[in-house]
Every structure is written in structure tokens, then in C-alpha cells.
Amino acid sequence: MNEAVQSSEKCPLLIVIVNYRTADLTINCLRSLVEEVKSLPGTQVVVVDNPSGDNSVEKIGRAIATEGWEGWASLIAAEHNGGYASGNNLAIRPALQSPNPPDYYWLLNPDTVVRPGALKALVDFIAQRPEVGIVGSSFEEADGEPWPIAFRFPNVLSELDSGLRLGIVTKLLSRWVVVQQMGNEPAPIDWIPGASMLIRREVFEAIGLMDEGYFLYFEETDFCLQAKRAGWSCWYVPQSRIMHIAGQSTGVTVRNARPKRLPQYWFDSRRRYFMKNHGWLYTALADAAWIAGYSLWRFRQLIQQKPDMDPPYLFQDFLRNTVFIKPGMPESDQPSKLAVNP
Template sequence: MNDTAQPPEKCPLLIVIVNYRTADLTINCLHSLVGEVKSLPGTQVVVVDNPSGDDSVARIQEAIATEGWQNWVSLVAAERNGGFAYGNNLAVRSALQSPNPPDYYWLLNPDTLVRPGSLKALVDFITRHPNVGIVGSSFEEADGKPWPFTFRFPTILSELDSGLQLGIVTKLLQKWTLVREMDNQPAPVDWLPGASMMIRREVFESVGLMDEAYFLYYEETDFCLQARRAGWSCWYVPQSRIMHIAGQSTGVTVRNAEPKRLPQYWFDSRRRYFMKNHGWLYSAVADATWLAGYLLWRCRRVIQRKPDTDPPHLLEDFLRNTVFVKPNMPG
């Protein structure tokens, strides 16, 4: 097992996979990359284990040895579980400090399978467009159903839509809603899921690594915003297709399942994002707007006898984590 994530002398692309108790999925993801790394000679993959506390390290090591992947896959055991940004930064930082750092860095979730041609589609696009700093893939669910969505930066209006959950308001606010449905053409977007995000080296040199004060959630949103402010654009490239089983490490965003209570780090990340990027006053208005919308939704749900599909204890948890109760930025 390698102690660092040093790529070889000529490595055009570094792929980083952060594992936390998902050894089987990580190994399956590596299988899906076998053909992809051949399309760009010199590509390296670093698997970072954010101490899983299970047999993940041993199992992934065994798979690397058994499959003969040693020449392009290395495994790094992190000292602590510092979250998504921390795990990715561990590999990216080491590569950036190498004598000949890679041009591109592909952050890839372990709960993904890379469809043929997806790596080349991202590299070709970002290489042809020097002003593009970040590119990302289209997603599909485990059954092959398309999940063609990207996201807009959170704002007060998107918080209103999120809390209110009213179709007519969503239509009126469609230019500001958080979720953006995409078609089959490449397009500039605000931010992309970190499950498949390729980043140009110069972006890290411009804005630094991802903010490790986020344990999980909002770190890729924040990073894309910092890149935008530094003059880099972010693009959706649907020709790169990724199967993604959401929420396998946390259980929070599992699709087609009973919603789970949102963890404390979700609220910490949300509060950090708004306070870091917009200040206390804006964050307070965003909190108040979401609360007003959500209370109206709760009243409408009772009157119209709609099912309760919200995460358990959402209102009380949100109230405990507003900037009115916790005025300081987490982290």
C-alpha cells in the first residue's frame, strides 16, 4: 500500500476515488475503468480509504493484486475520516506537488460505473475548451434510467422553492430552482455533482483545493462557485455517461427509498456555504425564506391530505441550525 499518491513521471490524468465502507462498489468501479484508462496512456487511479473501520483496505488491495492493476491503481489509507473534500485533497495535493503534475483530475465516486468512452469524452471536451475549468458527466440509475440533472447555485429564491414545494411556484422560479434538467447537448452550468467531476490543474492553482471544513455536501457547490469567481466555466458533457447509485456511503440520498433524517453535517455544510459566500444577513434571509415556505407546505399537506415524504424531524432540525440559533460559520 502506498503512503502517498504520487503519480508517475508522465501522468496526464489522475482519477481519485474516495472509499468509505464501499469496498465492493469501489472494486466494481475499478473494473469499469480498465478499458477507459487505456484510452489515455499514463492515466493513474488513486483510491483513498477514509478509514472505513472494516476490511475495505485489505479487500481493495487484494483486488488490485489479483487483477494485476498495480501499474495504474494505488491505495492510500487516510489517517482520519475528514470527509469528501479531505479524502480527495489528500490525493490531489500530493499529485500537484509532484515534479510533473497531471493536467486533469477526475473525482469519481465509488458507487459509480463508468460507461465506455466516458473518460475520453470529458478529456476531449476540456482539452478543446481552454476556458473550461470543470466538466462533468450525465448520470443514469442502476436500472439504466437516465438522471440528466445538474444544479444552480443556491439562492434565496431556490430556498423558497425548496421549502414551499409548490409546482406553480417552481415553474415561475424555473430560472432559479436548484435542480436543472439537461438535454443531450453540452452546456455551461453552475455546478455538478462531485460523483463525476473532472478539474483542470490550473483551477486548483487559481482557487486552491476543496474546502475541508465541509465534511460532506456543498463542498463541490462551493468549489464550483470559487472557480466561477476566478473566471473558470463549468460544463455538463452528456457524452460521458456514468451509472451512479446515490447515497451508498451515507444512506441520505438513496433514491426510491424512505427518507432518512438529515445528519448534522448536512446542516453545518449548508450554513457554511451561505455564510462563507454571502454573509450572515443573506443567510438569515435564506433561512427565514425556507422556513416560511416549508410551514406553508406543511399546512397545505395537512389540508390536502398529502403524504409526508420529508426527512424525519426536518423542521426542528432546521430550526436548530439556522443562523439565528447558530450565528457563527461552522468549520
């Protein structure tokens, strides 16, 4: 951890980047932050390597030294890969425990490039609205194509729509569909991607750190839900622009191409989210809704000879991970508030 974060000096903002085998992208992200950190003097950046098992630590550490970023950037090599939430918490926990903890914490993916003014736009917005606990950016593709997306919380009807994929049903269920197209003005939203999520310190003090029972996926959804239940709102701020290349570490969320087979931890995270927040019966209804919708989709796909762009073995893997087959919580941890203090 950079000494400035743990010292008595005031660090207004801590930026956390969790790296896993994406050293070159992480360095590009750091390079895009050079001018941004100047807009908020005292800002610190911590890169957590989760551990990659390649030369990421050496490569990122060397870049920090040779580029002259040591005054504001530092590197932590995690002892084990506990996932996205665990990696972020490794940097956030000691900062919260420092004599003068930062007011804000910005989670950034390593496969992002921060556009000019993105940091200031988020900080200015949240600083002027004490009821807002979390803010996020608008995204764009590598070629500059806008990707103005934020999200609603998953629910039974959204699971039906996710499986069915029928335009008229999506329109009828538009109030419940997870993916939400955003406009050019700031707007309240259920949750935003952890690729760019700025969090007020008081949110952590109210609900604790991110749930390390999630290895990857659904952890930011869960965190935003806990914040909302504690009275904090979440906002989309399109004036903050971030270039994001999705799926670089996992290959799961790539756009415009068929993704890889969904890993087990995706199904564990989904089940954990529904079980933790809604209980067994609701999770069973959500599972049944997706199965029914997807079965109808597969029949329509066969009749209309539509291309298959789903991950391999999606239906079989989903069935194996329903609460009808696995009725309990994933074996990681039972739901609990991960305290700020040990």
C-alpha cells in the first residue's frame, strides 16, 4: 500500500485496479490516469495483482517506477486469488482504517482507459449530492462507439426475458429488464458495473466491504442493492466517459462474438445473489422462469434456424446449478456483513 494512504496525510480519493493477467492493459489504464489524478490533489492509485502467475507484478511495478508514477501509484501482490471483491477489499480495508480515510473509492477495471475529465465529473457530481452513495460512468468501445448502459436489479421477470428473447415480451417487460439504455443526462439507476464505480466512504461504513462470497460477477449488483437498502442512491453520470474492453480476463462478457463456456463461479454467483437477497422460493421462481423462457427460445431458434451465439452447454450448465439441484447457498461463505474493521 502506498504510504500516503496509510499516513496522517489526507488522501481524498483512492482508486483501486484489480489485475489478473492483463498487465499491459493495466499500464495503459494507469497512463490514462496521469492527468486525471492531478484534478484531485492527493489522489492515490493502488493496483492489486490477484495473483496472475505471470510477470504482471514485475511488469506493472517496473512501469510505475520508470514512468515516474511512484508519487501516486503503488502495487499490492495478493497472496491468493480470492476474486474481484477480495482484491478490491485488500486495498480498501487498510485505507478505511487509516487515520484520515479517503472520502471516495473509485473501482476501475484494468481493461479501461479513462477519458479526460472522467474523474472530476464523478467527484463533482457525488460531492454536491450527500444522498448519493455510488456513481458510475458511461462506457464506449475501443473505436469510440458509445455503450450507454446501466442496469436494473435481476428479478423473476427479467430472468424470463433473458431466457425467452422475444422482442414483444421484452417491450412488455421493459420496466423489469435488467439492461437499461441510458440517455445523455445523469439518472438514478439500480446498479452500475464495477468497471467504473465511485463509492462514498460512508457507504462502506454503513454496509461493510464487498461480499467476498462472490468470486466474480454479481458482487457489484449485490453491493449496490445493500447500499440501496441502507438508504443510498446510485447514479449514472454520462459526463464521465470510460473506454472499456469487456471480458479481457475471463472471455465471458465479450461483445460481438460468441463467449466462452460460462465458468462455475458465474453460476455460483448468480445463485448466491438470489438466495442471499430473496430466499429459496424466489430463486426457484427465477430459475423456473429462465428455464421456461430459454426452452421456448431454443424451439424458436430451431424452427427459424437462428444462429447460436450462446455460451457452449449453457442450458445443461444452468440446469445443474438451479436450486432444484443445488438447494443451498454456494459453499463459499454464508451471507454476512464483511466488516470494515477486523
